Amino acid sequence: MQSRPDIVRETGATHLIIAGDPMSVRAGLIGLAATVPLCDLSADDRGTAELVLGEVLNNIVEHAYPSVPGPIDLWLARTGAGLACKVADRGLAMRDGRAPVGALPAGINGALEDLPEGGFGWYLIRTLTEDLQYERVQSQNHLSFTIPSGRTPL
Amino acid sequence: MRLKPSTINGVLTVSVLEDRIDAASAIQFKESMRDLTTCPADRIILDLSQVLFLDSSGLGAVVAVLKMLGPDRKLELAGLTATVEKVFRLTRMDSIFTIHKMQSDAGQNAVKA
Numbered sequence: 380m381q382s383r384p385d386i387v388r389e390t391g392a393t394h395l396i397i398a399g400d401p402m403s404v405r406a407g408l409i410g411l412a413a414t415v416p417l418c419d420l421s422a423d424d425r426g427t428a429e430l431v432l433g434e435v436l437n438n439i440v441e442h443a444y445p446s447v448p449g450p451i452d453l454w455l456a457r458t459g460a461g462l463a464c465k466v467a468d469r470g471l472a473m474r475d476g477r478a479p480v481g482a483l484p485a486g487i488n489g490a491l492e493d494l495p496e497g498g499f500g501w502y503l504i505r506t507l508t509e510d511l512q513y514e515r516v517q518s519q520n521h522l523s524f525t526i527p528s529g530r531t532p533l
Numbered sequence: 534m535r536l537k538p539s540t541i542n543g544v545l546t547v548s549v550l551e552d553r554i555d556a557a558s559a560i561q562f563k564e565s566m567r568d569l570t571t572c573p574a575d576r577i578i579l580d581l582s583q584v585l586f587l588d589s590s591g592l593g594a595v596v597a598v599l600k601m602l603g604p605d606r607k608l609e610l611a612g613l614t615a616t617v618e619k620v621f622r623l624t625r626m627d628s629i630f631t632i633h634k635m636q637s638d639a640g641q642n643a644v645k646a
Binding site: 401402404405408422423426427429430433434437440441483487491492494495496497498499500502503506507 | 626
């Protein structure tokens with residue numbers, strides 16, 4: 380990788396590469412939950428981390444690599460605030476060069492036929508993370524965020 | 534996707550025998566539920582007590598099943614584990630479904646109903 384996310388410089392960062400397809404993402408998440416640093420977290424924080432990372436990775440599979448799967452680099456490190464995460468892929472850039480705002484999808488209070496069947500992913504990511512930053516660096520997407528520890532939103 | 538249907542007093546309970554409903558299995562879950570709910574039960578309880586992980590794709594699939602059943606048939610949820618419950622709560626989808634704490638509670642209510 381030509382441009383490395385900052386987290387690589389942090390001591391103890393775990394780096395892994397996951398193939399950008401749904402089954403590899405599932406296997407990657409199962410493996411992550413059982414190893415450092417996720418296995419050291421409380422069950423609640425681990426569940427949150429697995430959920431957030433799942434949403435981020437599956438978004439990459441769907442939107443960055445819509446036709447040809449590619450690799451996803453993931454760096455994880457425990458910090459005082461929680462779990463610092465950096466994710467890099469070599470796929471398509473995010474629309475408008477920005478990470479989605481992540482509003483709740485429309486129709487939640489509406490009629491049965493209008494209930495949303497999607498659009499929850501970025502809402503969950505935005506709700507469960509802090510300091511989220513997106514950058515397009517050369518031909519890569521770099522996303523970084525922190526999943527705070529010891530807190531259950533709402 | 535392993536799903537176990539059982540009908541007691543006209544209430545169809547579908548137990549999900551998988552620990553994940555995620556992006557890799559959401560479509561399969563939806564299709565299996567469509568096949569299982571062709572029987573005429575008006576009330577369907579989805580037992581999620583074995584599901585430890587449900588992502589936004591899984592959530593969307595559960596909502597899709599609710600919509601597929603139409604206005605005259607009810608889909609209720611039972612046995613939500615902590616992380617699954619959190620997904621429903623954060624997205625406010627907990628207000629759309631009747632959620633029973635335990636599968637057995639749902640079953641008892643089913644007998645009373």
